[in-house]
Amino acid sequence: MDWLSALRIGLKGLAVHKVRAALSMLGIIFGVASVVAVIAVSQGAQTEMLKQLAALGANNVIVKGIDWRGKTPEERRLKKAARLNSDGLTVREAEVLAASSPLIDRFAPLRRVVATVRHGEAAVQAEVVGTTPDFLEVMNFKLRLGRWLNPGDEVEARRVCVIEEALQFENFAEADTPIGRTLVIDYEPYLVVGVLQGKEETDEKFDVAQVRQLNRRVYVPLSAALRRTTQAPLDDEITEVIYHCRSLTEVSAAKVLIDRFYETAHGMSGRPHEDRDFQVVVAQELLKQVEQAQQIFNIVMLCSAGISLVVGGIGIMNIMLANVSERRREVGIRRAVGATKADILKQFLFESLIICLVGGIMGCLVGIGFAYLVHQLTGWQVTLALWGMFVAVGVSLLDGVAFGTFPAWKAASLDPIEALRYE
Amino acid sequence: MSGDHAIIEIQDLVKVYTLPGGLEVPALRGVTFTVRRGEFVSIMGQSGSGKSTLLHVVGCLHQPTEGMYRLDGVDVKGLDDEELSRLRNEKIGFVFQKFNLLTQEDIVDNVALPLVYARVGRDERLKLARNALRLVGLGDRLQHKPSELSGGQSQRVAIARALVTEPALLLADEPTGNLDSRTGDEIMGVFQALHRMGRTIVQVTHDREKAEYSQRIVHLKDGLVEREEPIASPRTSEHVALA
Ligand SMILES: Nc1ncnc2c1ncn2[C@@H]1O[C@H](COP(=O)(O)OP(=O)(O)O)[C@@H](O)[C@H]1O
Ligand SMILES: [Mg+2]
Numbered sequence: 080m081d082w083l084s085a086l087r088i089g090l091k092g093l094a095v096h097k098v099r100a101a102l103s104m105l106g107i108i109f110g111v112a113s114v115v116a117v118i119a120v121s122q123g124a125q126t127e128m129l130k131q132l133a134a135l136g137a138n139n140v141i142v143k144g145i146d147w148r149g150k151t152p153e154e155r156r157l158k159k160a161a162r163l164n165s166d167g168l169t170v171r172e173a174e175v176l177a178a179s180s181p182l183i184d185r186f187a188p189l190r191r192v193v194a195t196v197r198h199g200e201a202a203v204q205a206e207v208v209g210t211t212p213d214f215l216e217v218m219n220f221k222l223r224l225g226r227w228l229n230p231g232d233e234v235e236a237r238r239v240c241v242i243e244e245a246l247q248f249e250n251f252a253e254a255d256t257p258i259g260r261t262l263v264i265d266y267e268p269y270l271v272v273g274v275l276q277g278k279e280e281t282d283e284k285f286d287v288a289q290v291r292q293l294n295r296r297v298y299v300p301l302s303a304a305l306r307r308t309t310q311a312p313l314d315d316e317i318t319e320v321i322y323h324c325r326s327l328t329e330v331s332a333a334k335v336l337i338d339r340f341y342e343t344a345h346g347m348s349g350r351p352h353e354d355r356d357f358q359v360v361v362a363q364e365l366l367k368q369v370e371q372a373q374q375i376f377n378i379v380m381l382c383s384a385g386i387s388l389v390v391g392g393i394g395i396m397n398i399m400l401a402n403v404s405e406r407r408r409e410v411g412i413r414r415a416v417g418a419t420k421a422d423i424l425k426q427f428l429f430e431s432l433i434i435c436l437v438g439g440i441m442g443c444l445v446g447i448g449f450a451y452l453v454h455q456l457t458g459w460q461v462t463l464a465l466w467g468m469f470v471a472v473g474v475s476l477l478d479g480v481a482f483g484t485f486p487a488w489k490a491a492s493l494d495p496i497e498a499l500r501y502e
Numbered sequence: 503m504s505g506d507h508a509i510i511e512i513q514d515l516v517k518v519y520t521l522p523g524g525l526e527v528p529a530l531r532g533v534t535f536t537v538r539r540g541e542f543v544s545i546m547g548q549s550g551s552g553k554s555t556l557l558h559v560v561g562c563l564h565q566p567t568e569g570m571y572r573l574d575g576v577d578v579k580g581l582d583d584e585e586l587s588r589l590r591n592e593k594i595g596f597v598f599q600k601f602n603l604l605t606q607e608d609i610v611d612n613v614a615l616p617l618v619y620a621r622v623g624r625d626e627r628l629k630l631a632r633n634a635l636r637l638v639g640l641g642d643r644l645q646h647k648p649s650e651l652s653g654g655q656s657q658r659v660a661i662a663r664a665l666v667t668e669p670a671l672l673l674a675d676e677p678t679g680n681l682d683s684r685t686g687d688e689i690m691g692v693f694q695a696l697h698r699m700g701r702t703i704v705q706v707t708h709d710r711e712k713a714e715y716s717q718r719i720v721h722l723k724d725g726l727v728e729r730e731e732p733i734a735s736p737r738t739s740e741h742v743a744l745a
Pocket of ligand 1: 519520521527528529547548549550551552553554555556
């Protein structure tokens with residue numbers, strides 16, 4: 080028997096028993112639908128979580144210069160000797176590294192000093208951070224007012240600054256906006272051009288994860304900071320570089336790469352860790368969370384797929400067994416006119432495969448509906464994954480074979496004469 | 503070789519059924535008989551004498567337990583299930599007492615059924631099926647379902663199905679058993695017409711009158727051939743309705 084005939088016979092067999100076919104299909108439909116919906120919900124949650132983690136800086140690898148200045152002159156001398164081959168952290172080497180590695184898509188060098196910042200009569204101690212325009216994107220910070228530092232500021236070392244929302248002076252309140260005011264940092268006047276949005280409470284718990292506690296910082300162009308803020312004679316050019324990785328999953332690899340780069344560039348290869356004048360930091364806790372969450376998602380998906388596989392399969396087997404025993408006479412007739420055992424097996428297997436294929440496709444549609452409903456009811460983000468639907472339909476087809484084979488085999492091994500005797 | 507003109511050659515054929523409990527039921531205990539090409543033969547005997555069993559073995563639906571069976575020159579003993587299926591498909595047309603049509607299929611598809619397993623293309627299948635139906639006088643009821651037919655018409659459909667592959671042998675187990683006498687005569691008329699066209703036919707019947715339409719009667723008793731009886735002048739049907 081050719082495949083087309085097998086298909087025709089299968090379809091006809093189902094058409095004759097529409098209600099039964101529909102019932103057995105229900106199991107598959109709901110099984111596939113639940114798989115599709117669960118995948119959509121967990122994918123949505125995952126995307127959401129990755130986004131949040133990225134916002135928290137999980138994509139970042141931070142290189143910090145180690146404060147090598149010892150307390151005593153002797154200590155200082157020894158430490159300096161230890162890093163004879165190193166200039167400390169520089170912008171130049173960061174540029175070289177970022178340009179040479181595809182894992183890194185952007186970076187921001189930071190120079191941080193604590194300085195007195197004045198506004199008229201009022202004065203506060205604040206951290207002044209010199210950085211480049213990319214910093215905003217690297218850190219995923221949002222502006223509240225005005226603008227962020229731009230390339231022009233950097234090139235011309237303009238005396239402009241962006242302040243954090245929390246930076247307040249008692250004489251600020253009179254006006255509604257700090258933009259356009261002048262702050263005096265280390266006796267140099269800086270024009271306020273923008274205000275950063277404050278970070279929310281939720282960030283607090285990620286403090287351990289190297290997400291900087293943000294409060295009262297003033298951001299100025301790095302070039303301006305290098306020129307104008309006072310610098311100790313043996314200081315590194317910059318205090319820190321933040322490398323932003325293209326993908327969250329590549330952070331670990333990027334960390335290794337960056338570590339190697341600095342080790343070589345600073346002449347520290349083969350030397351003990353304590354000698355290093357730099358430190359590479361990633362948000363380990365966050366990464367661990369990502370991995371754990373991913374594992375939980377996978378387990379949930381596997382379980383739901385497994386359960387629906389078994390439930391749907393048992394339904395198929397049930398219905399097909401009833402089908403076979405009811406159609407014994409048909410089997411006898413087909414065998415009498417020349418159908419082989421393989422022909423009969425093919426016929427009934429095709430029927431269960433058709434049930435599973437149609438059920439699988441309908442299940443996808445119902446699953447999309449489920450996912451949408453979940454989204455409507457809970458507001459969770461859902462992501463419909465095409466691969467999820469292929470997996471679900473594939474699994475249901477597998478079901479058809481796994482649970483349809485036994486009934487089909489039973490039909491095929493009927494004795495033709497016995498089968499014909501059946502009323 | 504004697505197989506040149508013999509369709510069925512059977513020698514010392516034994517068929518033993520083994521019941522689930524292990525009990526053995528000897529249904530045929532050494533049957534020997536031959537049917538030549540173009541013959542019309544009837545098998546008669548009391549209920550339980552082994553008529554159906556013999557027909558099932560002849561029809562390759564069951565393997566003989568012992569003895570020799572050659573069908574159209576092919577030794578059937580030792581063939582596996584797939585080879586038996588192919589033999590059934592190619593060389594044998596079966597007509598049953600209870601018609602055994604597929605109720606959900608059109609008549610034309612019922613008749614074409616053996617061709618599905620002979621891997622004949624759909625168009626060709628339908629063409630051959632129509633021809634076979636015309637041959638039994640049902641050329642105008644192609645798209646009907648079996649439930650819309652009378653018993654006589656159903657049996658004609660079954661005969662058309664048995665003929666559609668042009669088999670070497672037509673087998674019928676009590677083909678008139680479910681029909682009234684007049685319709686039975688009609689079916690016998692069809693058989694006679696086919697016989698005249700050169701078909702080889704073997705039928706099982708317990709009705710002496712129906713057996714007399716054939717050329718020869720093989721009497722079975724307790725799984726053995728009791729005697730063979732030639733019919734000098736077979737009956738002819740008054741209701742021949744063949745195209
Ligand atoms: N499948 C079977 N299993 C066991 N015994 C059977 C089977 N088929 C037939 N028999 C036995 O074989 C003998 C011959 O049966 P059968 O060929 O049907 O006779 P008939 O057709 O002449 O009535 C009977 O005794 C019957 O009970
Ligand atoms: Mg019988």
